[in-house]
Amino acid sequence: MLSRRTRLALWQLGRSFSSMLGLGLVLGIVGLALLGPWVVPYPDDVAGAVNIAGKLQAPSAAHWFGTDEVGNDILTRVIIGARLSLLVGVGITLAAAAIGVPLGVMAGTAGGVVREAVMRLTDLFLSVPGLVLAIALVAALGPGIVNAMVALVLVWWPGYVRLAEAKALSLREEPFIEAARVAGASRFRILWRHVLPNSLSPIIVKMSMDVGQAILAVASLGFLGLGARPPTPEWGAMISIARGYLPDWWWYAICPGAFIYVSVLGFNLLGDGLRDILDPRSNRG
Amino acid sequence: MTALLNATGLAKTYALPRTAFQPARLLQAVAGVDLALAAGGTLGLVGESGCGKSTLARLLLRLVPASAGRIVFQGQDITTMPEAQLRPLRRRLQLVHQNPGAALDPRLTVAQAVAEPLIIQSLAKGAALRDRVAALLAEVGLGAEFLPRFPHELSGGQKQRVCIARALAPEPALLVLDEPTSALDVSVQAQMLDVLADLRERRGLAYLFISHNLAVVRQVCAEVAVMYLGRIVEQGSAAQVFGAPRHPYTRALLASVPRLGGSVPPGDGQVAAPGDGQVAAPGEPPNPAAPPPGCPFHPRCGMAVPACRSGAPPALVDGLACPVSGAG
Amino acid sequence: MSPGSDGRSADTRGELNRPRETLLAITDYRLAFDSFDGTAQVLDGVSLQLAAGETLGIVGETGCGKSVLARSLLRLNPAPPARVVSGSIQFEGTDILTLSEREMRRLRGRRIAMVFQDPVSYLNPLLAIGPQMTDALRGQHAAAREAQPSRAEARARAAALLASVGLAEPERLLASHPHQLSGGMRQRVLIAMALAGNPALLVADEPTTALDVTVQAQVLALIAGLVRDRGLALLLISHDLGVIAASCARVAVMYAGTIVEEAATATLLRGPRHPYAQGLLAAVPDLDRPDHRPRGIAGSIPNLLRPPPGCRFHPRCALATERCRVEKPLLRQVAPGHNVACHHA
Numbered sequence: 001m002l003s004r005r006t007r008l009a010l011w012q013l014g015r016s017f018s019s020m021l022g023l024g025l026v027l028g029i030v031g032l033a034l035l036g037p038w039v040v041p042y043p044d045d046v047a048g049a050v051n052i053a054g055k056l057q058a059p060s061a062a063h064w065f066g067t068d069e070v071g072n073d074i075l076t077r078v079i080i081g082a083r084l085s086l087l088v089g090v091g092i093t094l095a096a097a098a099i100g101v102p103l104g105v106m107a108g109t110a111g112g113v114v115r116e117a118v119m120r121l122t123d124l125f126l127s128v129p130g131l132v133l134a135i136a137l138v139a140a141l142g143p144g145i146v147n148a149m150v151a152l153v154l155v156w157w158p159g160y161v162r163l164a165e166a167k168a169l170s171l172r173e174e175p176f177i178e179a180a181r182v183a184g185a186s187r188f189r190i191l192w193r194h195v196l197p198n199s200l201s202p203i204i205v206k207m208s209m210d211v212g213q214a215i216l217a218v219a220s221l222g223f224l225g226l227g228a229r230p231p232t233p234e235w236g237a238m239i240s241i242a243r244g245y246l247p248d249w250w251w252y253a254i255c256p257g258a259f260i261y262v263s264v265l266g267f268n269l270l271g272d273g274l275r276d277i278l279d280p281r282s283n284r285g
Numbered sequence: 286m287t288a289l290l291n292a293t294g295l296a297k298t299y300a301l302p303r304t305a306f307q308p309a310r311l312l313q314a315v316a317g318v319d320l321a322l323a324a325g326g327t328l329g330l331v332g333e334s335g336c337g338k339s340t341l342a343r344l345l346l347r348l349v350p351a352s353a354g355r356i357v358f359q360g361q362d363i364t365t366m367p368e369a370q371l372r373p374l375r376r377r378l379q380l381v382h383q384n385p386g387a388a389l390d391p392r393l394t395v396a397q398a399v400a401e402p403l404i405i406q407s408l409a410k411g412a413a414l415r416d417r418v419a420a421l422l423a424e425v426g427l428g429a430e431f432l433p434r435f436p437h438e439l440s441g442g443q444k445q446r447v448c449i450a451r452a453l454a455p456e457p458a459l460l461v462l463d464e465p466t467s468a469l470d471v472s473v474q475a476q477m478l479d480v481l482a483d484l485r486e487r488r489g490l491a492y493l494f495i496s497h498n499l500a501v502v503r504q505v506c507a508e509v510a511v512m513y514l515g516r517i518v519e520q521g522s523a524a525q526v527f528g529a530p531r532h533p534y535t536r537a538l539l540a541s542v543p544r545l546g547g548s549v550p551p552g553d554g555q556v557a558a559p560g561d562g563q564v565a566a567p568g569e570p571p572n573p574a575a576p577p578p579g580c581p582f583h584p585r586c587g588m589a590v591p592a593c594r595s596g597a598p599p600a601l602v603d604g605l606a607c608p609v610s611g612a613g
Numbered sequence: 614m615s616p617g618s619d620g621r622s623a624d625t626r627g628e629l630n631r632p633r634e635t636l637l638a639i640t641d642y643r644l645a646f647d648s649f650d651g652t653a654q655v656l657d658g659v660s661l662q663l664a665a666g667e668t669l670g671i672v673g674e675t676g677c678g679k680s681v682l683a684r685s686l687l688r689l690n691p692a693p694p695a696r697v698v699s700g701s702i703q704f705e706g707t708d709i710l711t712l713s714e715r716e717m718r719r720l721r722g723r724r725i726a727m728v729f730q731d732p733v734s735y736l737n738p739l740l741a742i743g744p745q746m747t748d749a750l751r752g753q754h755a756a757a758r759e760a761q762p763s764r765a766e767a768r769a770r771a772a773a774l775l776a777s778v779g780l781a782e783p784e785r786l787l788a789s790h791p792h793q794l795s796g797g798m799r800q801r802v803l804i805a806m807a808l809a810g811n812p813a814l815l816v817a818d819e820p821t822t823a824l825d826v827t828v829q830a831q832v833l834a835l836i837a838g839l840v841r842d843r844g845l846a847l848l849l850i851s852h853d854l855g856v857i858a859a860s861c862a863r864v865a866v867m868y869a870g871t872i873v874e875e876a877a878t879a880t881l882l883r884g885p886r887h888p889y890a891q892g893l894l895a896a897v898p899d900l901d902r903p904d905h906r907p908r909g910i911a912g913s914i915p916n917l918l919r920p921p922p923g924c925r926f927h928p929r930c931a932l933a934t935e936r937c938r939v940e941k942p943l944l945r946q947v948a949p950g951h952n953v954a955c956h957h958a
Contacts, residue, residue, distance in 0.1 A: 004650075011649050175388040178348060179448075183402035183455070184375040193401075197392045333825035334796075440913050441675070470674035470852065475896040476909035497826065500898035504907065527900065541830035542900055543855030545882055566827045569795045 009277045019273025025266025029259075033082040045072035046080045046233060056249050065255040068238075069245065074255050077233040082259065084234055088149055089215035089263075093207050095153040100160025101196075101203055107161065108168025109191050118161060125158040131217060138226040145218075145234070148227040152217050156210070163206055167199040201278035205271050212267030219260050235260050288357070289324040289459055289491050290345065290378075295354035297340050301574055312574045314340040316515040318354070319601070322491055324458060329506030329523065330495045331538070333570055337515040338495045342461050345493070346380055347371060359458065376406050376455035383464035385444035389436040395422070395447050396432040402454040421450040424487075425480055442473035449480065459491045466501055478504055499542055503527050511535045514573055514581040520604040532607045533586045537566035580607070635703075636813055636846050637663040637686070642700035644678075644685060647693055653917040655681050657870040657925070658700070660944065665813060668840055668847040670857030670878065672893070673867035676914050679850045682867070683818045686848070687721050688712075705813065722753055723810030730819035732799035736791040742802055743787030746771035746809070753810050774805040779835055797828035801835065808839070815839070818850045833859050854897055858882060863950075866890045869915050869925040872944060876951040886947060886958040888930045924956070932957045 013019050037043055041063075045051075051071030059066045065074040107118040125133070130152075137151035171177060171194070180190050215235075221227035222236025230237055235256040242253035297315040315337045322328050330338045343349045345356060347363055356364045358378060363371060382388035389398055399418045403409045409417045419429050425446040436444055445465065452460055462481070466474040478501065484490060496502050502509060503523055510520040511532065519532040530536045566585045571577055577584050583593040588609050593599075599606045644656040656678050663669050671679045684690045686702065688709065701708045705724065709717065721727075729735055737745055747767035754761045762770065768787065775783035778801045791799060800820060807815060817836065821829035837860055840847050851857050857864050858878055865875040866887065874887040885891045892910040899905050912929035915921050924942050927933040936956050944954040 008649050175382045175384060176390045179380065179382065179388050179451070180390075180401070181348060182346060182375060182378075182380045183451070184372045184405045185401070186405075189405065194390050198390065333827065442913065471854075471907075472674060472892060472896040472910040473913075474909075475898070475907040478898070478907060479909065498898075499826075500900040503900055503903045504898045523903070527903070537827055539900070541826045543830075543833070543853065543859045544901065545855055545858055545894070545897060545899065567831070569797050569828055570825070 012277050013273055016273055016276065018269045019276070022266050022269025022271075022273055025262055026270050029082055029263050029266060030086065032079050033086045036079050036083055040073075040076040040079050042073040042076045045076045056245065056252070059251050066249070066251045068252060069241065074238075074252060077238065078235065078255050078259050081233040081235050081238065081256065082263075084145070084228065084232070085215045085218065085260075085263065086211075088145065088218045089211040089267075092149055092152045092156060092214040092218070093210045095149075096156035096210070097160050097203060097207055099153070100157035101164045101199070103157075104161040104164025104166075105168045105191055105195055105199060108165040109172060109187065109195055115165075119165065122158040122161045125155065126162070128155075130155040131220060134217065134221065135224065135226060138221060143226045143229065145222075145228040145232065148218055148221045152214060152221075156214070159206070159210075160203065163202055164199055167202055168195050171195050171198055202275075205275040205278060208274055209268050209271035212264035212271075215267075216260060216264050219256075288321045289326070289359060290320070290322040290493075291357040292318060292320040292345060293355050294319065295341070295344055295356065296352045297337075297344055297349065298352045310574050313515050313576070314573060315344060316598075318515075318517055320345075320510070320517075322459065322493060325485070325489045325491050327485070327492045327494060327506040327508065329502035329509040330493065330512060331497065331499055331502050331509060332512035333497060333538075335514075335570055335573060336512040337573070338512050339463055341512070342380070342463050342493065342495055346378060346461055348380075373406070376402075377458040379452035379455065379457035379460050381445075381448050381452050381460060381462045381465045384468050385441060385448045386436065386468070388448050389444060391436055393435075394432065395427075395434050395436075395439070398436075398447060399451045399454055402451060406455050408455060417454070421454055422447070424453065424484070425450045426476075440473075441469050442476060445469060445473075445477055446480065449477075449484070453484065453488070456488075457490065459493065461493045461495070463495045464497065465494075467496065467498060474501070481505060499527070499539065511538065514570060514576055516581065516598060516606065517601055518582065518606040520601065531605045531610055532582075533588050533610055534566070534582045537585070541566070634665050635662055636665045636667070636705060637661070637848075638701075638703040639682075640701050640703070642682075642685065642702060643698035644681060644690070645696045645698050647696055651918045654698075654920055655695075655870050655917055656685070657920070659867075659870070659872055661865060661872065661875075663814070663846055663848060666840075666844045666846055668849070668861040668863065670849045670851060670861035670864040671867055672851055672854055672857050672864060674852060674893075674914065676869075676917070677867040678870040679867050680818050683727070683816050683848065683850045686814075686816055687725055687727055688717050689727075722749070722807070722812070724812055725814045725816060726807035726810060726812035727816040727818065728800070728803050728807050728820045730822045732796065732803050732823070733791065735803055736799060738791050741788055741790050742775075742794075743768060743771060746774070746787070746802075746806055749806055750809050770809070771805075774809055775802065777808065778802075778805045778839075779831075780805070795828075796824050797832060800824065800832055804832075804835065804839070808843075812845065814846045814848065816848045816850075819852065820849070821856060822851070822853070829856070836860060854882070854894065866893065869920060870917060871925055871954060872952075873926065873955065874953045875944065876948075880948075880951055886951070886953040887926075887955045888932055888957075889926045892929075924954075 013023065054067050054071035055069050057063055057067040063073050063075070068074055068077070103118050107115040133155045134151040137154060138147050141147040141151065177190060177194055180194055218227055219236030222234045223240040225240060228234035228237050230241060238256040239253050245252050295315060295318045296313070299312040299314055301310045301312050303309040318341060320328070330341065332338050340349070344351050351364055354364070355362060358374060361374065363374060396418055399421055400414055403414055403417060419432065422431060427443065427446050427450070431443070439447065466477050469477060481492070485492065492505065494502060494505050506523050508521070509523045509526040510517045511526065511534065512518065513534050519526060519530065519535045526535060527539065530539055568585045571581065571584065579595045580593040580599055583589040586593065590609055593609060599608055602611070605611050639659055639661040642656055642659045643654070646653045646655050659682060671682065673679045681690060697710055702710055704720070709720065712720070747764055750767045750770060751761045771787060772783040775786055780786055780798065780801050794802065820836070821832050824832060833856065836847065839845055847861065849857060849860050861878055863876070864878045864881050865872050866889065867873070868889045874881065874885060874890045881890065882894070885894055895908045896910060898907045910929055915925055915928065921928050923939045924930070924937040927937040930937065942954045942956045944952045947953050947958055
């Protein structure tokens with residue numbers, strides 16, 4: 001038997017078509033990523049087996065989304081690419097939150113010099129467009145999927161500082177925080193036991209939305225040649241190559257593009273749905 | 286009797302943020318308050334919103350630092366004591382909030398909330414901790430079935446009982462009760478007053494009871510202090526302050542309370558308005574950031590003489606801060 | 614201003630002896646709230662009558678449905694989740710439950726006006742009082758499809774209204790923003806706005822709960838004066854019996870979505886007949902009798918998703934018998950003008 005809270009959350013999720021759609025899309029992508037190697041029609045094509053005879057075929061029963069310039073099945077490569085994209089998207093989000101949330105909660109509860117220092121540094125990062133900064137960082141670090149991830153984490157954490165700080169600031173005035181002080185709780189205990197757990201809802205919502213955004217950002221870097229390098233099956237890098245074959249071999253770009261679109265949409269809708277459940281003050285329509 | 290808590294000349298001044306049209310201003314939330322509370326004593330603090338009674342409570346609990354004055358608790362000067370040194374004393378000085386819904390962390394169960402002070406002060410652990418928590422809940426009339434529940438599953442009265450149990454956990458000598466019943470329904474309020482009376486009897490607690498509800502204060506407190514605009518304007522035994530009020534503000538306050546019992550004349554269907562139709566005090570309390578000169582109550586006072594309108598606010602002499610009413 | 618005691622005793626006598634024109638008649642009104650947890654029967658067969666110029670207080674504790682009932686008169690309960698199950702609310706001869714939203718707008722603020730507990734939330738913090746009042750005045754005319762008064766006319770009327778609720782310097786007030794006013798002044802402004810449409814019925818939902826006691830006394834005196842001078846009917850919702858005693862000739866006690874007792878205020882205060890009304894009175898601490906210890910009512914209010922069968926008060930009632938557990942007591946007259954819903958009254 002599920003608790004009333006869980007059942008209420010599921011009921012709210014179920015009432016909203018867009019949340020269910022988001023959940024469905026995300027589960028679909030995650031399922032494909034998990035089952036990838038066992039469901040793809042041409043497992044050998046992942047590593048970049050060359051089959052020049054079958055290159056650039058139009059969609060057919062054998063190759064639903066056609067083949068690429070070396071004769072690999074596009075659908076196979078895109079499905080396997082989902083693993084990378086998801087891993088990278090989730091990894092960037094988790095790492096950014098792991099840096100940003102503690103800093104933000106600390107800044108919000110401590111106040112004074114600590115808060116000023118953390119927040120001004122955050123402002124500094126936020127004043128430069130994230131992707132531009134990431135491009136500059138990758139250019140300095142050298143292209144590659146790991147460096148792309150590092151660069152994106154470095155530009156991503158300030159958003160979490162802002163969110164966690166605002167939430168912690170509002171919690172600081174709550175009577176239950178005062179009650180903890182009266183009980184003799186140390187600053188660290190108040191932060192860890194009371195402020196952090198009560199700040200999590202908006203952070204989880206942001207994380208859900210950010211996974212989609214991070215997938216998009218990694219694909220953007222890949223597209224610019226700064227992320228994963230071919231023959232790694234990465235969506236952005238695939239589109240980058242496919243661009244050269246437009247418009248005649250249009251299906252080549254459509255398939256990875258559609259997957260990017262669907263995963264970003266899915267995580268955004270899911271995030272919206274989570275906000276409705278986790279934040280009782282948000283508009284429930 | 287030695288005083289459990291003794292505050293002298295206590296004051297709190299806040300700097301208001303400077304705005305485009307106004308220079309920086311100071312808000313005197315509490316000004317020159319002297320208070321003494323004996324072990325096991327009950328002192329009621331009454332006044333309207335903004336009179337500084339909640340700020341005074343937070344000063345005494347060292348939740349906000351005092352701008353001036355001295356607080357001595359259990360013989361130790363805690364006015365500027367560092368937090369680490371203060372921690373063991375905090376055990377003896379506990380607070381019950383006005384809004385029990387907000388005073389409980391929504392993510393902690395009842396058991397966790399009541400156990401927290403015991404854990405922090407290292408007073409119990411393991412099975413002993415569980416027993417202590419259950420005993421505390423029993424003391425406020427809650428059974429063991431409440432232990433695993435979350436605040437949102439409780440009624441307002443049940444939440445306030447949990448808050449009281451939590452405040453009792455570290456065995457305080459003084460409980461500061463900040464409007465403990467004002468968020469509760471009247472039938473629940475009556476239950477809570479019973480709980481508080483029982484606890485005091487059993488544990489010999491002292492209460493500093495803050496409320497705008499004069500009838501409740503009269504039920505709980507032996508002594509009463511009336512605050513207006515950051516100052517105590519009248520202080521004395523409950524029987525004296527409520528029975529024979531001397532300060533014009535106290536009189537206005539008492540006359541404004543809508544009455545049930547005594548005001549219904551037998552025989553006809555007539556009911557009396559508050560203060561028998563006479564508005565006891567016209568106007569509203571002034572802005573504490575711009576207090577009137579002289580006696581802070583003079584703009585609303587029917588007895589005001591020219592001397593009330595200038596100079597320093599009248600000092601509390603013999604429990605009364607009104608030379609005019611005191612002389613007459 | 615003294616809320617004349619003569620006028621009020623005349624009210625009471627009128628209620629008891631001389632039937633006046635019925636302004637409002639609520640008949641067997643049932644309202645449910647649908648939620649994830651099921652359907653809460655928030656109002657369970659409420660019947661009430663109010664004559665023109667009469668003052669009726671509704672007292673009860675949190676969750677008894679008094680505010681929901683007040684909002685029902687203006688159809689302000691959002692639907693869903695609110696759902697009218699049965700009954701009618703006749704106001705000046707028409708059932709407002711059957712009106713269209715457009716017709717309802719014509720009624721709101723004109724024939725029925727409402728003031729709320731928290732005056733801050735009902736004023737736009739960004740607008741000065743003047744524009745808010747003139748907009749409201751002009752909007753009322755628009756809803757009624759009448760010629761709108763000019764801005765200057767509307768402003769003059771707004772100033773007159775502010776003066777009529779005892780606010781000094783109305784012109785200066787019109788230029789002020791809500792945050793510059795004290796709580797008592799804001800509530801007066803809202804009362805002035807409520808009076809704008811010349812209502813026949815003023816519904817006041819905890820109008821003084823957010824105010825200090827000295828200011829509460831002023832606002833209650835103001836309401837009493839308006840009722841007397843304008844012949845307004847007043848439906849005052851409060852958790853505070855003292856407030857109702859000071860303002861209303863008649864009082865209805867609500868418990869868990871039902872009216873359990875209704876009588877002239879003095880009668881009820883002197884001799885409540887319903888066990889819940891008795892408990893409520895015994896729970897109120899009396900400033901003048903410190904030796905009288907208030908007694909609480911054992912137990913807690915029922916969950917309206919699964920209300921107890923029969924009398925909704927029976928689980929907390931010392932008098933409860935088998936009959937109370939199965940048969941819902943209906944409101945019946947025990948003395949002229951005194952109705953009680955209890956098998957034992």
